[in-house]
Amino acid sequence: MKVALIQQPASENVEANIQLGLDNLDQAAAKGAKLAIFAELAFTPFYPQYLADGDITHLAEQVPGPITEKYMAKAKEHEIVIVINLFELDEGKTYDSSPVIDSNGELLGTTRMVHIADYECFYEKSYYTEGNHGAKVYDTSVGKVGVAICYDRHYPEYMRSLGINGAEIVAIPQAGTIGEWPDGLYEAELQVASFQNGYFCALANRVGREDQLEFSGESLITNPEGKVIAQAPSGEADLLICDIDLEEVNKSPARKMFFRDRRPDIYPLG
Numbered sequence: 001m002k003v004a005l006i007q008q009p010a011s012e013n014v015e016a017n018i019q020l021g022l023d024n025l026d027q028a029a030a031k032g033a034k035l036a037i038f039a040e041l042a043f044t045p046f047y048p049q050y051l052a053d054g055d056i057t058h059l060a061e062q063v064p065g066p067i068t069e070k071y072m073a074k075a076k077e078h079e080i081v082i083v084i085n086l087f088e089l090d091e092g093k094t095y096d097s098s099p100v101i102d103s104n105g106e107l108l109g110t111t112r113m114v115h116i117a118d119y120e121c122f123y124e125k126s127y128y129t130e131g132n133h134g135a136k137v138y139d140t141s142v143g144k145v146g147v148a149i150c151y152d153r154h155y156p157e158y159m160r161s162l163g164i165n166g167a168e169i170v171a172i173p174q175a176g177t178i179g180e181w182p183d184g185l186y187e188a189e190l191q192v193a194s195f196q197n198g199y200f201c202a203l204a205n206r207v208g209r210e211d212q213l214e215f216s217g218e219s220l221i222t223n224p225e226g227k228v229i230a231q232a233p234s235g236e237a238d239l240l241i242c243d244i245d246l247e248e249v250n251k252s253p254a255r256k257m258f259f260r261d262r263r264p265d266i267y268p269l270g
Helices: 014-030 066-078 150-154 156-164 185-197 247-251 253-258
Strands: 002-007 033-038 081-083 086-090 093-101 107-112 137-140 143-147 169-174 200-205 207-210 213-216 220-222 228-231 238-243
Touching: 002 014, 002 200, 002 220, 014 033, 014 066, 014 238, 033 169, 033 200, 066 081, 066 093, 081 143, 093 143, 093 169, 107 137, 150 156, 150 169, 150 185, 156 185, 185 200, 185 220, 185 228, 185 253, 220 238, 228 238, 247 253
Parallel strands: 002 033, 033 081, 143 169, 169 200
Antiparallel strands: 002 238, 081 093, 086 093, 093 107, 137 143, 200 220, 207 213, 220 228
């Protein structure tokens, strides 16, 4: 199966960003991709680089809503599974959310970021409510897909929960900047997550300069053996296409041994 990581910049023109994403999906489908993953807040400016000032609900939208519906139609057109990420409004609360769309255009559900960061230029607690949908795994036409949105990937208990819930591939929409972490650290983090949990990690990152921040790109895929099998360049837009074989999941040490020998009686997940 071919997976596409869509590493695109975002401008102030939301409609142009949405169209760029749709155009990139056309290209991904033409290259045979069956699963496409977008970065965090892929179609809007990265709002949390500034502390929220007053009511910000006008920046968010419901799911399904205008953006989701465009991508549902594109999923059906190309028979491709799509994971997007947007600023969601639901019952007066706002979330960092990833709708997961099956290849028939059906919205399977929405993962909301569980852990919310708060530090300079990432003032996310002033925008996002803590997610309340848990560590969902979606049974898509291409396999079992989990989602860990950006900051959630730093929590081994969340990443393990996705594995226990049956994920074969974990989509990670990210907004990571140049120099944010020591070189190689987030690659190593996902290599360990893949090895310990026996799934592929597919991280799609933002790219480009946006006011105070410069997003690095460097989207990547790790396999259940803990190896980086594909990575996009730093600092430039890219459509990364990678072949993966989900048969590797059941052959992994995690699924053959680590899960079998767990002792949840002494370290319950909760």
